[in-house]
Amino acid sequence: MPESIIKILRFEGKADGWFDPPREIFDVPREQVFSAARITVVGEFQSTVHEVSIFITAGPDNIFVNSINTVVTDKKPSVKGDTTLSHLVPGVLYNVNITAKGFATGERTLITVELLELDSTVANVTRDILLETESQARQNNATVNALTFGISEASFAHFMVPPKSFPEVEIGRVPFLKVRLSMETLNYPWYPILYIDVSAEELVMAGYLQLAFYRSTDQAPFSQPVAVVLAQVLVRCRPAMVTTTEDSLELQFRHADLLNPPSILIHDPSAETGVLGGGYPSIADFEAQVNGYVTQMITKDGPLGFALPAYLESRALPDYWDHVLNMRLEFLKFKYETVQVHGRPVSYLFIIFSMNSLGLPPACHCDEPSVMDTASEMGDNLAPTVFEALQHQAKQGRPLSKIWSKVTSGRTDYTAILGAAQVAAFGMSQKTFREAAKPYAFFGHDQSSSTSKNGAVYASVRFWYSVSLKKAEITDQGIRAVIDIAGEGSAKAAVRDKCGHDVLRASERLRITLRNNSIKWRPSIEFTSKNPREITIAAIADAHDVGKPEVELDFVGGPPPPLDQTIDWVLTQIAEGTKGSLGKMASDQLTIRLVRSLEDNGAIRLQFVENDFFKDEALVLLGRLWSRGWE
Numbered sequence: 001m002p003e004s005i006i007k008i009l010r011f012e013g014k015a016d017g018w019f020d021p022p023r024e025i026f027d028v029p030r031e032q033v034f035s036a037a038r039i040t041v042v043g044e045f046q047s048t049v050h051e052v053s054i055f056i057t058a059g060p061d062n063i064f065v066n067s068i069n070t071v072v073t074d075k076k077p078s079v080k081g082d083t084t085l086s087h088l089v090p091g092v093l094y095n096v097n098i099t100a101k102g103f104a105t106g107e108r109t110l111i112t113v114e115l116l117e118l119d120s121t122v123a124n125v126t127r128d129i130l131l132e133t134e135s136q137a138r139q140n141n142a143t144v145n146a147l148t149f150g151i152s153e154a155s156f157a158h159f160m161v162p163p164k165s166f167p168e169v170e171i172g173r174v175p176f177l178k179v180r181l182s183m184e185t186l187n188y189p190w191y192p193i194l195y196i197d198v199s200a201e202e203l204v205m206a207g208y209l210q211l212a213f214y215r216s217t218d219q220a221p222f223s224q225p226v227a228v229v230l231a232q233v234l235v236r237c238r239p240a241m242v243t244t245t246e247d248s249l250e251l252q253f254r255h256a257d258l259l260n261p262p263s264i265l266i267h268d269p270s271a272e273t274g275v276l277g278g279g280y281p282s283i284a285d286f287e288a289q290v291n292g293y294v295t296q297m298i299t300k301d302g303p304l305g306f307a308l309p310a311y312l313e314s315r316a317l318p319d320y321w322d323h324v325l326n327m328r329l330e331f332l333k334f335k336y337e338t339v340q341v342h343g344r345p346v347s348y349l350f351i352i353f354s355m356n357s358l359g360l361p362p363a364c365h366c367d368e369p370s371v372m373d374t375a376s377e378m379g380d381n382l383a384p385t386v387f388e389a390l391q392h393q394a395k396q397g398r399p400l401s402k403i404w405s406k407v408t409s410g411r412t413d414y415t416a417i418l419g420a421a422q423v424a425a426f427g428m429s430q431k432t433f434r435e436a437a438k439p440y441a442f443f444g445h446d447q448s449s450s451t452s453k454n455g456a457v458y459a460s461v462r463f464w465y466s467v468s469l470k471k472a473e474i475t476d477q478g479i480r481a482v483i484d485i486a487g488e489g490s491a492k493a494a495v496r497d498k499c500g501h502d503v504l505r506a507s508e509r510l511r512i513t514l515r516n517n518s519i520k521w522r523p524s525i526e527f528t529s530k531n532p533r534e535i536t537i538a539a540i541a542d543a544h545d546v547g548k549p550e551v552e553l554d555f556v557g558g559p560p561p562p563l564d565q566t567i568d569w570v571l572t573q574i575a576e577g578t579k580g581s582l583g584k585m586a587s588d589q590l591t592i593r594l595v596r597s598l599e600d601n602g603a604i605r606l607q608f609v610e611n612d613f614f615k616d617e618a619l620v621l622l623g624r625l626w627s628r629g630w631e
Contacts, residue, residue, distance in 0.1 A: 015103035036081030050102035123612035126427035145432040150425035172278025196347035256298035323597035424625035459566035463489025479521035487512035525608035541590035
């Protein structure tokens, strides 16, 4: 989508080393997703960089919405975002406070802040993948209902959380030592760097292999190792859809490269309690053996060759496709694409499926109190992540360690726009959505009511109707469905005497029709507050604006008495009853629950961002995908 500026704010005044101008207030005409800010600092005197902090709050109570802390070069516009995205809604006044430093005493200063909506081409790329997949299938005389999940390299990097347990292997020439294996880093950045190589169709990860040597008899949870080995490696892997009882996404090892010679730190060299107790004749022999151990790990050969494949396969990854409702998904392929996010290239992996409805009746869904992903949820108060540590590092003017230059050279620094870079896509073609809507095509309802007039004339009406879904289509503004209603009923009226006996009565049959009535679907992500949380991806039906049904009665020349005295009431009951019940029933019965899952998979989180609709082509639901495993 093209860049859209929510608001341009200007802060001007004199600085005294520190610049703290009065706050600015703004509102929005429609709901918008705040993603980043373009900050331009123009000082009166020449200065290199300025530390800038922006705080956005809502209403008179200053409810926190978002914040940005960054370093900006003087007179050079810089786009910076936060780790989260925020929904801004109309009818709320937002406060923007800004502080900055790095100015001279009395220096005239102008800081321009352009608040930016989410600027990402991921929805367009997703649409193109869906259309291309179905087009290729038609050329091969095959039928495919395309559905895809798109995950960015920024999300994959966040899934590389520290392992909760480490494999241990008995090592050495005699039973004395064990080695504990892990993949991590001990300095900036604090996580294995990961990016997607689109041209090679691989995920590339860099980090430290750590081999910690302990005495085999030492069972203390926080015991000190007798030696620690660090080896900086570059690991290339590819995704695979592995089928066991379900289809699981895994990262599978391809090969690894040693970037620098291993660093060996020996804490206890003795034969009694240290490394030489493992049967090594000398420290030099131990170091030679260590180099062999590292070679085994990067070549996937020998007793320690399992370490890197095991690390990759143990990463918790999204599995929403295992929790689709009333649908069967057939995995087709992976596709690698580059998406532009605030002008920066970010690589994505798309997992493509073909979907077929199982044709079963929609499952009963008992709603529990749920909370929609709103501005407050978008602004979850998360503990600082490793990415925020990187941002803090940049803020302090410290570049990434030079040892990583051969890994990060030419790669996008998406940490500056992390929230936007972690936006994932869930896309369905129009053809696929129609397939998903099939089981929801028919439902019905019946109701009755009665009344009396002047205590003498009694009337009742009973009617029932069935609803059929005629078509579903994607428009520029959403998903539109056309429904028809057909029903029947009867109306009765009677005059009763004081004893309650009918002295005059009449009844008539009636028919109800409502043609080409429109309802809308709104894709969304909901969750419950229980632990673990339950997440639902659904197309929520809005049928509260249904039209007025037509009512046809069998009589000719007007209703017979005493029905003629209550016919207006009968028609009102049918019109209002049909409209009211249809609005509620359709909203319940036509809400299509696509995915329902517990959020218990490695602390992975998916938060609703927004929807994109492409007329007669596809819908794309966007959500921020990240892991809380760093907390």
